[in-house]
Amino acid sequence: MESKYIFEKSSIGTSVGVADFSYRTGRSVLLDSRVPVAVEKNSSVLPAYTQAPVFYKLVMDGGSTAEVKSERTSSSGRGNGRIFPDVEKAGLGDQKDTGSCGILKRTSPTPCPGVTRSLPGSFLNLDIRNPGKQAELASSFRAAQGQNVPQAERQALSSSHIPVPRNRNPSGHADKEVMAATVLTSLSTSPLVLNPSSAPPVPEPASKTWKEVLSASYSSSTSGNWSWDASDQSVPSTPSPPLSNDASKNFLLSSQGDDVSEDVTESTHFMFEDPIPRKRKNSMKVMFKCLWKNCEKVLSTSSGIQRHIRTVHLGRNSDSDYSDGEEDFYYSEIEVNMDSLTEGLSSLTPTSPTTAGPPPVFPPPLSDVSRSEHTSVDGSQSHTSSLLSQSAPSTLCHIRTDHAYQGPVAHVRTVSIGEKRQPAASTHTTVNKNHAVITPAAKATPGTRKPRGEAKKCRKVYGMEKRDMWCTACRWKKACQRFTD
DNA sequence: ATTGCCGGGGC
DNA sequence: GCCCCGGCAAT
Known part of the structure; x- marks a missing residue:
């Protein structure tokens, strides 16, 4: 599903267990608040706004690395072994393993496009692709803790990593997976210390933080195929710590003027209102995404999206409810995992934040959303790896289409989130390819054909x-x- | 073999 | 302009 994690035992005979999480969009990560954890962002990887994964290291308190046993009930280890208190309850409910690489993939060394595997000697790595999410994590953590962990302390903690062998045991770890998933989920709401690339501990207003992220990631609001509408940007559930739930809500509302704001707000409200991680059953919400070129609008109701398409794209009278059904062609239904809605935002710019790139194309949602992280289509993600390769956004959304002719588009496009992005910081060769197309130089001579797009x-x-x-x-x-x- | 679309038409 | 299509290149 949305979260990919790898749980494995240390190959070393010691009891030390290491969890390697690649945090994908869709799921929030949460840790038992009782277990002090320091989360570090491995800034060495990429620009904050990029799709590229950001790594977080979790170090259990006591300066020791997280000690987790592979057994589900294992309670041994520091941190009280309660790292995954909800494991059993959570069940595998939303772990639909569609076979996509992003989902519950534990072992495969197979490169999952867009998914950065744990780094060598990985510890508990959280691969957070969503910038917004990062901010969120940071915010939430600060809010909960009311303070930042001293830099020195964090460093000290980080030094106690226990490298783990890369080969993982692929079999029989469902329970582990569950636990990992739970942890990931809970992380989003639990107090964490986010150390964005050694950023100063100065309590920077969270709003600013996420704002920056957004501006970077979404500077071209419509640039991402899989991105949400520009209005969605505010959605990132990265409320500033100091803000109360209401405040966050208001903020969101103020920043969004359309239906989307409503919808998103609702979802975000859901996320933030309850500090305690909720069960997943409530986490999925069906949304409708406009596939119109350059439009990323996502609404919660089909009527809403139809109205949007009818009035905005088809230029029809907004007052009239008349519909010839044509609107159906321009939107797709997606399931958004509200748990990771925030994350999704970050993933919205799955590939690279193509600030410089051309705007998303018609059916971007899939391609972008992927990024959206958010809204990534689970199945398609893994299957259409080729497409995904461009951005590898892990999205939480499952895209379904009711239209047969649209089906192909939705699935494929979804997977290839960020496909269209041509960001300055493109990390994918495919992107470059596209880029070349738009390059004047490339065009010129007769005889040079425009490379076939994906x-x-x-x-x-x-x-x-x-x-x-x-x-x-x-x-x-x-x-x-x-x-x- | 299929697909995308350039280049070159006809109207 | 609009419309078509032969044919090539990429897949």
Whole structure:
């Protein structure tokens, strides 16, 4: 599912257990608050706003590394062994392992696009792809703790990492997985110390923090295919610590003026209101994402999205409820894991924050969302690795489409979150490829063909039988204008 | 073999 | 302009 974690025993004969978490978008991570934990962000990896994974190291209090036994009930170890108190309760409920790489993947050394595996000698690594999430974590932690952990202390803690062998035992760790998932989930709400790349402990206003992240990540609000609408940006559930729930809510509201704000707010409210991690059953919410080119709008109701499409994209009278059903073509249904909604935001810019890149394309949602993290399609993620390779956004959302012709798009695109992003800091070769296309130099000479984009074109999406639905360019055998690359 | 779309038409 | 399509290159 959304969280990928690897739980394994130290190959060393010692009882020391190490959990390697690659934190993917979708899930919040939470730790038993009783267990003091220091979370460090491994800043060496990437820019905060990038999709690239950010690593967090969890060090259990006492300066020792987290000692977790592979057995579910293992209570031994420091930290009281209560690291995953909810494991049993949580069950595997949302662990739909669709086979995608991002989900509950424990062992595979197989590169999961977009997913950065634990670093060598990994400890408890949280791969947080969502910038917003990072901020959130930091915020929440500070809020809970009311203070930051001294830098020195953190460093000391971090020094006590116990390297773990990379080979993992693939089998029979369902319970472990569950525990890991639970931990990940709970992390989002529990107090954590986030040390963003050795940032000064100065209590920087959380709002600023996430703001920065957002600005960096979403400077081009629509740049991400899988991103949410610009308004969504505020959604990142990274309320500033000092803010009360209400305050956060208000903030969100104030920053969002449309339906999205509503929806998002609702979800975020849900997330923040209750400090205690909730059960997953409440975490999934069906949302509707506009697939219109350059539009990332996500609404909670189909009628809302239809109205949006009708009025905004189709230019129809907003007052009229008349619908010929055409709107259906332009949105897809997605399931958003509210637990990781925040994270999702970060993932919105799955690939790279293409601040410089062209805006997302028509059916971006999938490709971007992926990033969205958020909204990533679980199944498609893993399956369509090729697409994902570009950004590897892990999204929590499961995209479903009701439209047959849309199906291909949704699935594929979803996976390839960030596919369209052409960010300055592109990390994917594919992106570069696209980039080249837009480069003037590349274009010029006759004879140089525009590299084929990865996006499905009208022909493929709709099929010959629905040729009338193609964009004109496709009909004329010209470069597709709808599913641009 | 399929697909995307350039280049070159006809109207 | 709009529309088509031969044919090539990428997949």
